[in-house]
Amino acid sequence: MAKKEYLWVKDTEDKKRVGLTKDGQEALGKVKFVDLPIVGNQINKGDSTGSVEAQKAVVELQSPVSGKIVTVNDKLNDDPELLNGSEEDAWLFEVNK
DSSP: OOOGGGEEEEEOSSEEEEEEOHHHHHHHOSEEEEEOOOTTOEEOTTOEEEEEEESSOEEEEEOSSOEEEEEEOTHHHHOGGGGGSOTTTOEEEEEEO
């Protein structure tokens, strides 16, 4: 995903959470499938961290942060449309700081 504004990063005490912005949601349309990164993988900023298949496009996600994947939003496997909800619910993965 080329546009940085499509992904947000939120700092918590010991992690950084990455999710899809409202602009990203609008650009993609209704999300049909999400391919999430693997917990335990080390990623660098700009690395591919999965993809989102949606009504308007299929995009590869490029991480806006570096770190080790410590959590993914497993709820997206069963309900990818959560990415079309509030930005708070539209999170993809977390990395350690």
